[in-house]
Amino acid sequence: TQLLEQSPQFLSIQEGENLTVYCNSSSVFSSLQWYRQEPGEGPVLLVTVVTGGEVKKLKRLTFQFGDARKDSSLHITAAQPGDTGLYLCAGVHTGANSKLTFGKGITLSVRP
């Protein structure tokens, strides 16, 4: 059973377009993280959201944690080819010594 569902699984867009991708679960998490992974490398942490309804911005990336702390979205404004990669969300279970449960990821390709 995959606790975290990410959608869409694949996304190919033109440079300059906006996009929103999602991370959904039926479980409640104490916090949720987004990572970006490039081919041949390990995931790199982008952001951690902790409070239900929290919004965090990282340059052109906007992350939101759902009010019930079960889901999250990532919005990218004016996508650039450098945004290409695998975007993973990971939920942190309450009181579980920082055990992370990862979604399968969203493969984003931004064409120049």
Next chain:
Amino acid sequence: DSGVTQTPKHLITATGQRVTLRCSPRSGDLSVYWYQQSLDQGLQFLIQYYNGEERAKGNILERFSAQQFPDLHSELNLSSLELGDSALYFCASSVAFEYEQYFGPGTRLTVT
């Protein structure tokens, strides 16, 4: 560069064999985590060590084992290898039990 190192970067071996993957955490980090990443299952948590002691277990097979040494480096041992064990294996580290984990570049294991 996350500061986490993993060796080897690539490993090709035959079914039934045993291999050892090595990880050195970031300087000062006491926790080490092992993950397996495959196309169909995504990134799966295997096991966590903190200061030499096993702290949490995830989806780790009985054929797999790990340990963390006094100098805090860790090794993941995979035995009786099967074709399905082919995957990327990542190590991550954190200072203690925080959820901000830093991932190494991974070891790509191919079992033929």
